Amino acid sequence: MTRTERSGQPEQAGKTVLLHRAGRAGVITLNRPKALNALTHAMALRIAEALAAWERDPAVETVVLTGAGERGLCAGGDIRAIHQDARDGDGTASAAFWRDEYRLNARIARYPKPYVALMDGIVMGGGVGVSAHGSVRIVTERSRIAMPETGIGFVPDVGGTYLLALSPGELGTHLALSGAQVGAEDALLCGLADHFVPSQSLARTVDDLSTLTVREALARNVQEPPPGELAAQREWIDVCYAADSVEKIVDRLLDHGDPAAKNAAETLLTKSPTALKVTLASLRRARRLGPLEHVLDQEYRVSCRALIAPDLVEGVRAQVIDKDRAPRWSPSTLAEVTDADVEGFFSPLGERELGLAGPDTTSEVAW
Template identity: 40%
Template sequence: MSDISIRKKGPVAHITLTRPKSLNALSHDMVLKIETALKSWLEDDTVRYVMIDAESETAFCAGGDIVDLYNQGMKQDYFSGQKYWRDEYRLNAFMSRYPKPIIAFMNGIVMGGGVGISAHCSHRVVTEKTKIALPECAIGLVPDVGTTSLLTHAPGYLGEYLGLTGYRMNSADAIYCGFADKFAPSDTLAEIKRTLCESGNLDDIEGLFKKPSKSELSSTQAEISKVFSRGRIEDVMSDLKLSQSEWAIDAVEKIERGSPLSCQVTFELVRQARDTPGIEEALKREFCFVSRAMQYGDFLEGVRAAVIDKDRNPQWRHASINDVTIAQVHTMLRAPEGGVLKL
């Protein structure tokens, strides 16, 4: 069975991820097929809209195929990983500027690479089952696929918080933080898709969306932003440890569980995205890191501990965030040996 279904119905072109046993993890082949389909529909005047969704009720897409990347890295095949990320990032940028509306139905788990093929789309729909997160620091990566740019759109300094902790946003949080636009109960998605295919008019589905509940993050945003606005991640951690707030105690635990190198680079990448905005610039910076993540970062060890051996006991290259130097952060963000990312 194919991992992806691509077809047309009336004025709507439809992409469905069909790899439910792997939580629709995004393989290299899936990336290339999505890009090819989108390019072909650019010249097809019968296609007015594109929809992207998943067969699973559990997950839209839980991220990239990190097991495949791990296996390549363990063979010291770093080129294949770089090629995957180059093609994936090119797709993310392409989707963000696609001239026809793309409606992404972000039902279930949406993480990492799944955010990249949905949250950059023009119309983003979430449900009561939606859980969006960027847990990359926990496996020795950084929030990528252009998400360091997306994170700067969240109110205050929630972006740094979300990127470092991997906090799971519900539907209301996702809308509040700029990762989604509309809420719909999951049992109404079929009607929304059918209506769009039959009418070919986005206005006809507007009445099918509902008002989301209040974002949980909105009530702590000011407090979180005060801490995460600090100039260094070391200062953020000091303030968090002084706080008695439940969210702060949880944040310390999650950040300390991640790769110290990844956390330091994540903080730097979000700050750079604030200074130099735009998805394409963010993707270029992120690519510098992921190009080195297998050989010089903690990616292989992070995936081993989380997915391969599942011992949840990664042996990171650094004992703590305080042990990572600015020079090491800058080294991980230098132009990669294979050349910079071209979009």
């Protein structure tokens, strides 16, 4: 830690990730508000460095993650940079970013001190990765949490398939395939968050974390969330998404009779057919893989394969670059995506494997 960090003043050398000490807490602030705090490779490395330093510092008892600005914690990874790398480069920059980002996700999940993520506002993709693996995950009435990757021809990563595979019933399958955003109560139901705190109480919560234990700070600030939507939709979600193929899922949704199910089917049919099929396979496999590290290894294979498939470049072009919202997927229909196409995304990478899985992937955090 630098002198400015030890004195409690935000360090300005790393302008996109600010670090400071507040009493017994180390505070990480993602600081790209104009880009919705989208995560870059340099930001991931800086967070990892801070976590390593604070793990060794007995004066830091709790780590708090927050985001600058009023719109959200983090809208995901910097997909413009990934788009450019996949389109014009050889993909090595993106693969290197993901390697360090996924290692950071695993480190957060196993961090030996309480890691408190303030999931206020928009939290998507990579934002989920740096927050939802934490030991204490706080949502507010403004939280909008999603893994929207299938809409850009990609697959949920950063441990997203691990988290969603653990959601009750088929809720995780619904969120992964559709990219639907959920609020506070639904995030709690899906296991993506632990506690609800009104947004107006977040500043006080951080102040309390600087002087109190996490348990004491939560007791002072946690409230009951406003009602969600997913609990009432479990019947059709669990029935329809239990099918063993995306085609059957769509058919069940269209045939169910609930207008919300039909809307979900129509949403799925706008997504990348390849991404949908690979996502479903990823989720089903994640349920059998066990610890997070094993799932991250799988996600790394899938992500690297996506770099050389056409839909990621096309999806980002349509949704983010040109914003015409009219992607031309290839293949363009579910029927054209073969089992062999899907299986290719899971092929081993040889020497390029992420290699996170090991014999010791458990830890406990006492707070």
